[in-house]
Amino acid sequence: MSTEEKIKEAAKKIFIKRGYAGARMNDIADELGMNKALLHYYYRSKEKLFEVIFFEVFDMLLPKLKATVTTDLPLRKKIELFVNTYVDAIASNPYVPMFILHELSQDPDRFVEKLKRRNSFPEIGQFILQVIQEMEEKNIQQYHPFHFFMNMISMCAFPFVARPMLQAVSGIGDEHWNEIMAIRKEEVTRFILNAIRI
Amino acid sequence: MSTEEKIKEAAKKIFIKRGYAGARMNDIADELGMNKALLHYYYRSKEKLFEVIFFEVFDMLLPKLKATVTTDLPLRKKIELFVNTYVDAIASNPYVPMFILHELSQDPDRFVEKLKRRNSFPEIGQFILQVIQEMEEKNIQQYHPFHFFMNMISMCAFPFVARPMLQAVSGIGDEHWNEIMAIRKEEVTRFILNAIRI
């Protein structure tokens, strides 16, 4: 791995742990046993380094989600695919939601602005329409379509965000936590499908 | 409202918006048209000021939740009460989850440690047992009880955390968002009860 790569990985770790404001260039350098002057040599400034990571994280996640939401599957299959994709993607990068929320809270407008410049922004309109149609045809329970969508997203993402607190409240240790999360996809999918069945 | 109170309220606003690391004592002072020396006069240090707010936020939320989880109601009623209480509590302080997550991510252990010193920590063991019993008696669908609990929490809390992103993805404006959130309690309760019905 090149020095440039190594810096990026270490920076990702620190930014995710502490957020942009809390992260120190020194911490990143220490993480690598390097000097912070090197970070500036490769990435010019803290802000620039952060942006590189920011977009990398999103380019890993958003295109996948966009693809699942816009495929041409029947609703139930699409829900299953969405949950599987989302939970898998986050489970293999469990720090991502926290990272996103961290920066989202600092300056929501700037954050959303950055995102929109990528055109990988998931387009949920079509999915919502599909839900509405199934409801009109009485194939599934009636819900407010947006709440239904929020329920899906919430159950996929929140456990990863709130993990430390959930573990504290429940007393579940790390090993046990991983075992439990391994079956989350199936549990959530089944939960949703049961909730919409007539 | 006393100066001390005013400082606390302004500080809460800033800490929530920017997190501990991102908040500036100057921002808090400016918010009030005061001088930052005053903040130190009343609260000694940034850290002390933060702690006061931290515990105030939790003392507003946790005891309520603890109460709902440990009441002696049948499961379905308890679920309804839990969702109503949680969503109401957060809706009237929509910044709270973000605030919590912010600080949770900085140093999870210290965070949980602080919390445990209060004895208002919700005890979910009894609730989980109740869920298990209903499942064994085949009164409700079979789920992993912890996933079921996570689903409840997730749907209550996440929309408030991710609001800016959800609005961006969906294109929903502020007025419309408020309308939608006004019915969330009912939507979530119905969703859960439908998911567990046999």
Add this chain to the structure above:
DNA sequence: GTCTATAGCTGGATAGAC
């Protein structure tokens, strides 16, 4: 109690040797 002024430190950024 409230203000101005300033001390003292932290952390991002750069210069310059190697």
Add this chain to the structure above:
DNA sequence: GTCTATCCAGCTATAGAC
């Protein structure tokens, strides 16, 4: 490319006048 040394802005915190 990598390191050491150092600059300088921005921040917390305090001293001291009123």
